[in-house]
Amino acid sequence: MSGYKLAMPARKFTAPDAFWRSAKIFNLFRAAMVASLIVANWSLSPNLLFDKGDRISVNWASMAYLCLISGYTLCLRYRWPTFRLLLGIQVGSDILFIVGVMHIGGGFQSGIALMLLPYLAGAGLISRGSTTLFHAAMASIALLGQQGYQYFFDGGRASDWFQVAMVSSACFATAWLAHRLASYATESEQLAARRGNELANMAQINRLVIQDVSDGVLVLDELGVVRQFNQQAERLLGRGMVVGRTVLREFSPALARALSGWREGDSTLAPNPASNQRVRPRFMPVQVGSSATGTVVFLEDIERLQREAQQIKLAALGRLTANIAHEIRNPLSAISHAAQLLAEDADDPASKRLTQIIGDNTKRLNQMVQEVLDLNRRDRADPVDIRLHEWLTLFVAEFKEVEGIQADIVLECPQGATARFDEGQLHQVMWNLCRNGWRYCSQKDGGLSVKVGPTEDAWAIQVRDDGAGVSSEDMGKLFEPFFTTDAKGTGLGLYIAREICAGNDSVLEYVPVSLGACFRITFPSRPA
Incomplete structure (x- = not known):
């Protein structure tokens, strides 16, 4: 059993919606070309494109092909059969129709063989270059077959073989060029999709970062229209901002004036009566190249900054008191004990009053030390x-x-x-x-x-x-x-x-x- 390997089934190709849309447009182009051929066949003077006897044959072939194109329209609408199979059938019928019309018109001398090139180019672009060389080979075989038939049975000229070779070479060159263009378009599309995903991820990250920062953040465009803001900015400036609609000079004239005076160094902002907050704005330009495209406004809550500074000060005070509390209490105990002894031996009222003052102040200092120490114990709760x-x-x-x-x-x-x-x-x-x-x-x-x-x-x-x-x-x-x-x-x-x-x-x-x-x-x- 070790000599056998299980064959993995090939993954079925599923054409994207863009492929089917392109095939529909290509089918309209096919119908337009056939309709133009019918109009030109009857409008131009005789013997300019086809002989009088050949015109009827060309019209019948064109009408039959228009019916076939109508059938292709139904197949494209219901997406049946598979995309690659349907495209191959369409290109094959295009080649047969053009080579047949060319044969009716007298072969390569009619110049109709050149109509194969736009069909091969369009099919190559639609299929993203996967079957372009196969389509070129089909066209070359059809041309060689038509020329061989005409040479052996219709008295064709030997010099026409050179034209067959040139047109066949042009078919392969067109197919190769379409293949390269399709590959480039596919790579560009994939790159654009990756860049789009990266931009979407970056935008999501920016929104999360902006919402998470402690300061208020406003993003303004060059016209002063709010493009983005976070909850802190809404809390500091008040509710009512709408992205893409709110104009800063109308919503917050004080902040708009601070923005106007930014270059002059005047960036203070008066208290906002609606939110009862005092904020300090900071402005950062958003530049692309040498031109400014907007401004980012950071709104600092001065009250929050003051609270944070107070917390830092109290934390430092707590660390200080934790280290010196015992050093303070020991002298206080000695002073209090000495005052009690002096009070016991004091006979006159003045001495008793002085010792009482000493005792009262030592108690007050001891209470202050105890309250300061309680600052470090406030989190030790057992509810x-x-x-x-x-x-x-x-x-x-x-x-x-x-x-x-x-x-x-x-x-x-x-x-x-x-x-x-x-x-x-x-x-x-x-x-x-x-x-x-x-x-x-x-x-x-x-x-x-x-x-x-x-x-x-x-x-x-x-x-x-x-x-x-x-x-x-x-x-x-x-x-x-x-x-x-x-x-x-x-x-x-x-x-x-x-x-x-x-x-x-x-x-x-x-x-x-x-x-x-x-x-x-x-x-x-x-x-x-």
Whole structure:
């Protein structure tokens, strides 16, 4: 069995749609040539093309061939039989028709043999050069057969054999040229298809890259029409841009003015009232050769840059405090202990006052160190499902006892309210919010309230007081580190609380109200 090999079946050739379309056009050319021959046969004066007796024979042959062309039209419409077989039959019939008309007209002296050349060239281009030499061989055999018949039976001249050889050579030359042109066209078509795929892939990659960058990106043509943009650009400039229709000077006059003043170095952009963002544009020209064809505009969100700079600063601060925390705490412990000893031996009020100042400030410094260290621990969350009604009841009682509060704190919480949060971290955040609220409220019954209510798909806790509230100038700075309006505060409490909430997939935000101040913690979703 090892001496036998299985023959693999040849892959069947399936002609593309372009081949069939070209064959239909070639069939129309064939019909037009035959119709022109009929018109010329009857229009020209006698004996100029055919004798009077030969005209009838040529017309009958032409009419019969037109009927055959009609049959080819049906075959091309229904694509039957195969493309190569049908094309071979058509070219063979073309050769027989032309050689037959040539024979009726007296042989090579009529000059009709030259009509074979455009048919061979057209067939070679349509078939992409795969059978052109075979078609040329068919034409040469037909010419030789006609000349042989005429020479032996019709008294043909010997000199006509030279013309047969020349026309046959022309047939092969035409076939070879068509083969080369068809090969070149095929290679060019394949190259164009590859380049088209590469361009489509590059366009897809460009779209993905543009959508993924953190800056806003606008692509403008030479007329200032938006050709491409990403979601960041839409967020910074506002919705409503349409690719190919939006004109920059109409959609964003401020950015259009910045683009106009680009060469003058003026590229600042005023805040956009619609999106409440401040952006900084950067312009890059798109050039093909020496002529500019468009502009790429990069829109940097200044607020995002400021947040990133703040994060970098805080990260560096965290690394610094991690290294020096123990070095700071050790002297603080020694100072605090020495102040306690001095307070025990102090007899006069002035000495006691000084030692108390030392103790209070060491406690404040120790609290600041602890809060700074908490910045590095905000991601160490172990969230659990918390029943807010029971948990807040115990929390409010503990808070009142530790802080020495006699007034009533309003607590409203549905029985089924739950949240997923690290219990210890939620305790820290709530303690910070309630202590700040109690410090600034009227410190009467109901001056501080804790209320739980549903949002769209989550629960939220609101801590509200009836104090003076937060000024509009300070609202944007509430959660910035080291910002405080209290001379004894560190300015880290609200910032740490917000970072802890973010580490638990929750959001801490300030809610403007008509009276007092209100902070809300929104949990991510209701636990199943």
